[in-house]
Amino acid sequence: MTPGKKLQGLVAATVTPMTPDGQINLSVIRQYVDYLVSEQNVKNVFVNGTTGEGLSLNIQERKQLAEEWVCQGKDKLDHVIIHVGALSLPESQELARHAAAIGASAIAVIAPFFFKPTNKGELIAFLQKVASEAPAVPFYYYHIPPLTGVTIRVEELLDGIKEQIPTFQGVKFSDTDLLDLAQCINKNEREQFVFLYGVDEQLLSALAIGANGAVGSTYNYLGRKTNLMLQAFAKPDLALAQKYQFLTGEFLNFVIKLGFGVAQTKAVMTFVSGIPMGPPRLPLVDASEEFIVKAKAKLDSIVWPDGD
Numbered sequence: 251m252t253p254g255k256k257l258q259g260l261v262a263a264t265v266t267p268m269t270p271d272g273q274i275n276l277s278v279i280r281q282y283v284d285y286l287v288s289e290q291n292v293k294n295v296f297v298n299g300t301t302g303e304g305l306s307l308n309i310q311e312r313k314q315l316a317e318e319w320v321c322q323g324k325d326k327l328d329h330v331i332i333h334v335g336a337l338s339l340p341e342s343q344e345l346a347r348h349a350a351a352i353g354a355s356a357i358a359v360i361a362p363f364f365f366k367p368t369n370k371g372e373l374i375a376f377l378q379k380v381a382s383e384a385p386a387v388p389f390y391y392y393h394i395p396p397l398t399g400v401t402i403r404v405e406e407l408l409d410g411i412k413e414q415i416p417t418f419q420g421v422k423f424s425d426t427d428l429l430d431l432a433q434c435i436n437k438n439e440r441e442q443f444v445f446l447y448g449v450d451e452q453l454l455s456a457l458a459i460g461a462n463g464a465v466g467s468t469y470n471y472l473g474r475k476t477n478l479m480l481q482a483f484a485k486p487d488l489a490l491a492q493k494y495q496f497l498t499g500e501f502l503n504f505v506i507k508l509g510f511g512v513a514q515t516k517a518v519m520t521f522v523s524g525i526p527m528g529p530p531r532l533p534l535v536d537a538s539e540e541f542i543v544k545a546k547a548k549l550d551s552i553v554w555p556d557g558d
């Protein structure tokens with residue numbers, strides 16, 4: 251890992267490999283790291299998040315996964331961000347201390363979503379209690395209202411947050427409310443915070459507004475293509491960047507209509523990378539054979555601007 255290197259560009263929201271009988275499968279993580287770096291040109295990972303089924307794992311499993319990613323990512327990955335959010339504050343704090351002890355690059359925390367914070371003060375109080383357990387580790391708020399139901403606007407959250415959470419580094423913004431994102435970026439005049447966008451099918455819009463990078467599930471297997479979109483945007487060659495966004499959108503639009511979530515991401519990642527990611531954990535169920543056949547045919551049919 252590269253301490254001090256600014257987090258930008260793509261971050262793969264990793265899936266959690268599992269054995270056919272549903273145990274976490276640490277043995278393929280080394281291969282997974284090598285695949286992301288060499289085949290997808292992605293050198294940052296977000297572990298135990300939504301795609302990683304973090305909230306469906308027990309504390310022990312989450313710690314083992316965090317350790318394996320940090321260990322295998324050493325000298326290969328730039329950033330290993332560990333999601334340590336949990337419904338129970340002491341569990342979240344324990345995971346934060348653990349992430350700090352193993353040398354994670356950063357931690358992130360989702361809003362608690364059973365008993366939900368109802369205002370900014372309650373949410374910040376929870377985040378602060380977790381962040382303070384890892385006082386030397388950069389901290390990200392993981393905003394994903396479609397799943398948490400916590401809709402407190404990030405723009406509001408940012409005011410004065412650094413005073414309460416000195417390690418606050420930025421936001422993983424997994425929402426379609428680009429007005430909120432734009433207001434956050436507009437407030438970030440001194441560029442002290444990092445905004446990583448989490449809705450892969452509309453990343454280009456977020457880049458135009460000023461997002462620094464992205465965390466998402468598709469960067470596991472479309473990282474190389476999305477990196478080409480980032481390059482085109484930076485050039486700037488907007489028409490080329492749009493072409494990449496339209497094509498990833500075409501794939502996602504197709505699979506979303508079939509029913510697309512973490513189980514399906516595991517299946518796609520398995521057939522694209524050749525690494526067995528295994529089944530998801532209940533209540534999620536395996537992607538159907540029909541889904542796999544159709545998704546593979548769709549992905550194979552796409553002709554990318556780089557000729558692939």
Ligand SMILES: CC(=O)N[C@@H]([C@@H](O)[C@H](O)[C@H](O)CO)[C@@H](O)CC(=O)C(=O)O
Nearest residue numbers: 263299300301424448449450465466467
């Ligand atoms: C709801 C959801 O799973 N969103 C994904 C996206 O990458 C999503 O899979 C993609 O945009 C396709 O819809 C990420 O934001 C989640 C994520 O980064 C994570 O796993 O922590």
